[in-house]
Amino acid sequence: METWREKTLRWGFFALVVGAIEVVVRLNLVDRIFLTSPSLIAVAAWERLLSGDLIGLLMTTVYEAAIAFGIAVIVGLPAGFLLWKYPLFGRAYDELLGALFASPLILLYPIFLVIFGRGISAVIAMGCISGIIPIVLNTHQALRDVNQTYIKVGKSMRLTNGQTITYILFPAAWPIIMGGLKLGLTYTLISIIALEFLVEIGGIGTLASKGYYWFNTEELYLGVVGAIFLSMIFIYLLGKAESRLFSS
Amino acid sequence: MKNEKYRCRLFIYFLTSVMGLLFFTVPDSHGQLQTLKLAIPQKGLFDTTMPTLMADKMGFLKEAGIKPEIFWTSGGAETVRVVTVGSADIGISTGTESLVTAFMKGSPVRIISAQMTGSPELFWIVRADSPYRTIKDLDGKSIGFSRPGSSTHMILQLAVDHYKIKAKLVPVGGVPDSFTAVMTKQVDAGWSSPPSFLDRIDKGEIRIVFKAADLESIKDVTLRVNFVNASFYEKNAKLVKSYLNALKKAIDYMYQNPKETAALFAEINKFPLSVAEAGLKFFPKESVALTPVSRVDFSVDLALKLQMITKAPTEEELKKLIVAE
Amino acid sequence: MNRMTRPLLVQIGTVLFFMLIWEVIGKSKLLFEGIVPSIFEIMKAAWIQVSTGFIFPHLLVTVYEASAGFAFALFFGVTVGLLLGADPFLRKIFEPPILYFAATPKIILYPIFLMIFGAKFESKMAMAAVSGFFPIVINTAIAAANVNRIFIKVAKSVGASNFQTFTRVYMPSMLLPIFTGMRLGIGVSLVGAILGELKVSNAGLGFIIIQAFNYFRIPEMYASILLTFCFAAMVNLLMTLVLVRMRRFAQ
Numbered sequence: 001m002e003t004w005r006e007k008t009l010r011w012g013f014f015a016l017v018v019g020a021i022e023v024v025v026r027l028n029l030v031d032r033i034f035l036t037s038p039s040l041i042a043v044a045a046w047e048r049l050l051s052g053d054l055i056g057l058l059m060t061t062v063y064e065a066a067i068a069f070g071i072a073v074i075v076g077l078p079a080g081f082l083l084w085k086y087p088l089f090g091r092a093y094d095e096l097l098g099a100l101f102a103s104p105l106i107l108l109y110p111i112f113l114v115i116f117g118r119g120i121s122a123v124i125a126m127g128c129i130s131g132i133i134p135i136v137l138n139t140h141q142a143l144r145d146v147n148q149t150y151i152k153v154g155k156s157m158r159l160t161n162g163q164t165i166t167y168i169l170f171p172a173a174w175p176i177i178m179g180g181l182k183l184g185l186t187y188t189l190i191s192i193i194a195l196e197f198l199v200e201i202g203g204i205g206t207l208a209s210k211g212y213y214w215f216n217t218e219e220l221y222l223g224v225v226g227a228i229f230l231s232m233i234f235i236y237l238l239g240k241a242e243s244r245l246f247s248s
Numbered sequence: 249m250k251n252e253k254y255r256c257r258l259f260i261y262f263l264t265s266v267m268g269l270l271f272f273t274v275p276d277s278h279g280q281l282q283t284l285k286l287a288i289p290q291k292g293l294f295d296t297t298m299p300t301l302m303a304d305k306m307g308f309l310k311e312a313g314i315k316p317e318i319f320w321t322s323g324g325a326e327t328v329r330v331v332t333v334g335s336a337d338i339g340i341s342t343g344t345e346s347l348v349t350a351f352m353k354g355s356p357v358r359i360i361s362a363q364m365t366g367s368p369e370l371f372w373i374v375r376a377d378s379p380y381r382t383i384k385d386l387d388g389k390s391i392g393f394s395r396p397g398s399s400t401h402m403i404l405q406l407a408v409d410h411y412k413i414k415a416k417l418v419p420v421g422g423v424p425d426s427f428t429a430v431m432t433k434q435v436d437a438g439w440s441s442p443p444s445f446l447d448r449i450d451k452g453e454i455r456i457v458f459k460a461a462d463l464e465s466i467k468d469v470t471l472r473v474n475f476v477n478a479s480f481y482e483k484n485a486k487l488v489k490s491y492l493n494a495l496k497k498a499i500d501y502m503y504q505n506p507k508e509t510a511a512l513f514a515e516i517n518k519f520p521l522s523v524a525e526a527g528l529k530f531f532p533k534e535s536v537a538l539t540p541v542s543r544v545d546f547s548v549d550l551a552l553k554l555q556m557i558t559k560a561p562t563e564e565e566l567k568k569l570i571v572a573e
Numbered sequence: 574m575n576r577m578t579r580p581l582l583v584q585i586g587t588v589l590f591f592m593l594i595w596e597v598i599g600k601s602k603l604l605f606e607g608i609v610p611s612i613f614e615i616m617k618a619a620w621i622q623v624s625t626g627f628i629f630p631h632l633l634v635t636v637y638e639a640s641a642g643f644a645f646a647l648f649f650g651v652t653v654g655l656l657l658g659a660d661p662f663l664r665k666i667f668e669p670p671i672l673y674f675a676a677t678p679k680i681i682l683y684p685i686f687l688m689i690f691g692a693k694f695e696s697k698m699a700m701a702a703v704s705g706f707f708p709i710v711i712n713t714a715i716a717a718a719n720v721n722r723i724f725i726k727v728a729k730s731v732g733a734s735n736f737q738t739f740t741r742v743y744m745p746s747m748l749l750p751i752f753t754g755m756r757l758g759i760g761v762s763l764v765g766a767i768l769g770e771l772k773v774s775n776a777g778l779g780f781i782i783i784q785a786f787n788y789f790r791i792p793e794m795y796a797s798i799l800l801t802f803c804f805a806a807m808v809n810l811l812m813t814l815v816l817v818r819m820r821r822f823a824q
Contacts, residue, residue, distance in 0.1 A: 006665050006666055009666050010666045010667070010669070010670065013666070014670075034688050034689065088579055088580065088583060089583060091580040092579075092580035092581070092582075092583035092584045092587070093583075093584075093587075095580070095584065096584055096587065099806065102760065102809055103802060103805055103806055103809070104760070104763070104764040104767070104802070104805050106764070106768065107764065107767060107768075107771075107779075107782070107798060107801055107802065107805075108798060108802075110782060110783070110786045110794055110798065111794075111795065111798065113786070114428070114608050114786070114791060114794075115608055115609070117428070117429060117432060117434045118420060118421055118425055118429070118434075119434070186676050189678075190676065190677070190678045191678075193677075193678045193680075193681060194678040194680045194681075194768070197678070197680055197681055197683075198680065198768070198771055198772060200395070200419075205678075205681065208681050208684060209684070211684070212329070212684035212687070212688075213324065213325040213326065213329070214325060214349065214556055215325070215328075215349055215350050215353040215355060215556075216353075217353075220684055220685075223681070224681050224682060224684075224685065227677065227678065227681045228674070228677045228681065231673075231676055231677040231678070232673045232674075232676075232677070235673055235676050236673075292788070319692065319693075319775050320775060321773070322783075322787060326773055329687065329688075329692070329773070330691075330692045330773070333687065333688060333690075333691045333692060334691055335691040335692040335693050336692075422787050423789075424786075424787065424788065424789030427789070428608070428789075
């Protein structure tokens with residue numbers, strides 16, 4: 001557990017950096033077009049928050065991520081299960097998927113743009129593919145790691161397949177599956193924000209791109225900070241969810 | 249032993265970086281010719297690409313003591329950014345409103361000439377099997393433009409206001425994206441610039457639903473300009489003027505020798521000569537004239553309307569911005 | 574032998590099946606023509622790009638950007654990682670934010686790099702550096718922290734200087750995790766450089782992909798993507814092989 005001292009030191013360091021930026025900008029040491037003061041960024045953020053603009057952008061990103069992740073889970077979990085059930089396919093696809101996982105899928109995005117058009121579906125498709133692979137891989141791995149004894153015990157108690165899955169397999173495999181879900185959501189979010197930025201289709205990533213192109217430095221940094229902020233919140237929440245699910 | 253291996257690897261990476269650095273920063277020794285870095289959008293588009301490439305081909309640039317180094321951009325404010333950070337000295341063919349905005353935000357830019365006045369070339373297409381014949385039929389439908397703040401955006405807004413229709417304006421990206429969006433029914437109409445897809449019109453796959461040339465209000469507006477990095481201009485005003493002279497010579501030459509122009513145009517874009525010749529017809533000489541830079545007020549209004557800037561530039565400021573004749 | 578080859582057959586079968594579906598979709602009127610070109614056309618375009626040497630200058634640019642960036646990432650990553658690993662206090666403060674930041678899309682920082690470094694190679698190097706930094710620093714920190722305390726004590730007790738402790742105790746035991754971090758780092762550095770090229774660039778693998786996309790030369794776009802992918806995969810494979818040999822060495 002972290003002590004308060006460590007937390008305050010960390011936040012203190014952060015505040016120091018922000019303060020330094022503020023001072024550097026105010027003293028006109030840096031061209032305003034490169035860097036604006038955090039206070040101005042905060043003002044811009046507040047204005048956009050009030051106009052509902054900022055919320056709209058963040059919501060778009062969250063919405064895309066939710067749908068992409070949802071599809072990834074709905075398809076991924078059963079896929080991982082099937083890979084476990086049919087070990088031949090399991091071994092074959094493990095390697096393929098492992099190779100895909102280590103490769104830069106985001107580079108495939110022009111393909112999605114071409115196939116789905118320049119819209120939200122391309123972003124969701126990209127996010128979905130990024131997220132589904134770790135989910136499938138981890139689910140498969142998790143099920144494989146389940147101690148065979150448990151399954152035998154289930155059989156000896158004459159459980160149906162459904163009951164075996166619900167009461168034995170899933171609880172035992174859950175930790176690693178959860179790890180896969182966490183990875184999947186992280187990768188999904190990263191891909192989605194990256195794509196929003198690269199192609200300007202909406203969401204918080206686009207704010208950064210637009211800010212850059214339209215010489216709106218406040219907007220640019222707002223987009224950058226917003227995107228980082230969103231990622232961090234997601235990871236934080238995921239961590240909390242993980243620990244809560246584990247202690248239950 | 250393991251230390252050695254690690255150090256070895258580190259050394260190899262270091263060496264590669266150094267070699268790479270040397271490879272790419274070998275100084276340019278070209279004697280009298282001075283390198284001029286140009287940022288040009290949309291390689292292949294007639295009005296952006298042709299004047300400079302023709303000037304190069306005919307030796308006008310060499311005569312002016314210029315060796316061009318071209319950085320191709322995908323258009324719009326990207327071109328401006330490339331110039332303001334110094335990766336290029338001169339920027340070509342960018343929306344006037346983008347320049348005004350950059351200037352008002354403190355970016356070091358100066359407009360050196362007009363690039364496109366009026367819009368004789370842009371047209372909007374629909375699928376041949378759609379029921380839309382004129383722009384009025386697009387009331388309540390979706391129409392594509394390239395990107396927010398671009399000239400296509402501006403022209404479309406004007407058209408919609410002028411013809412009093414309510415249409416949904418959708419950013420679709422470049423000409424090919426626009427075409428795909430129309431054909432896949434993502435939008436009802438999309439923008440295009442000649443000679444792209446003129447052959448498809450001939451084939452009857454698509455149809456022109458309206459042309460920017462029909463809009464009276466923009467006929468004398470300088471929609472796009474050429475510009476320069478302000479600090480570069482302070483030190484090299486003469487060079488910039490020489491470049492503009494070379495461009496002017498090239499444009500004169502282009503219109504006096506249409507066959508050669510069409511040939512070069514076709515070569516750059518790798519399409520057949522007939523298509524190139526058809527495309528040429530869309531660009532009357534007056535539209536690509538380098539002077540005058542007219543109706544800047546129009547672009548200022550647009551920048552204000554789109555909230556790119558919050559207040560209009562004063563006379564003083566405009567004088568500072570526009571160093572064109 | 575049979576057990577070994579059967580998964581391979583499944584893999585090959587899957588790839589062939591996928592290619593078949595691709596061709597069918599391409600030929601059918603389902604999607605707009607040109608969006609799904611036939612595999613043959615893609616292969617042809619790829620062959621042209623390689624055989625005419627078209628792709629190599631761009632490949633070189635990307636590799637250059639990625640290597641330079643990676644060099645920085647390596648230097649800073651190892652340095653910071655050592656600091657954090659050796660000092661538990663610093664680690665407690667700074668490791669969580671680093672971990673959080675590691676999971677954000679670095680591409681969002683790209684406009685800042687563009688403004689500072691310009692539109693040419695340096696901004697892509699910065700992308701590569703930032704991307705590669707994180708796997709390296711994280712792995713190094715963990716490695717440094719896990720160096721067996723006893724060895725350190727022994728070294729100190731025989732009067733070893735800081736430098737000697739570093740080279741004789743820290744380095745050997747850290748080599749493997751650092752190399753694992755490097756392997757990841759090289760991969761993401763390469764991707765970072767390419768992502769930068771996809772937005773504002775004049776050369777490189779990302780550049781030719783986006784050019785093909787912008788000019789609707791779709792088979793060429795697929796071809797370039799395919800070649801890029803193969804290259805990235807090759808680099809990954811190479812690093813994995815190196816890692817395997819390192820593992821044997823470490824034993």
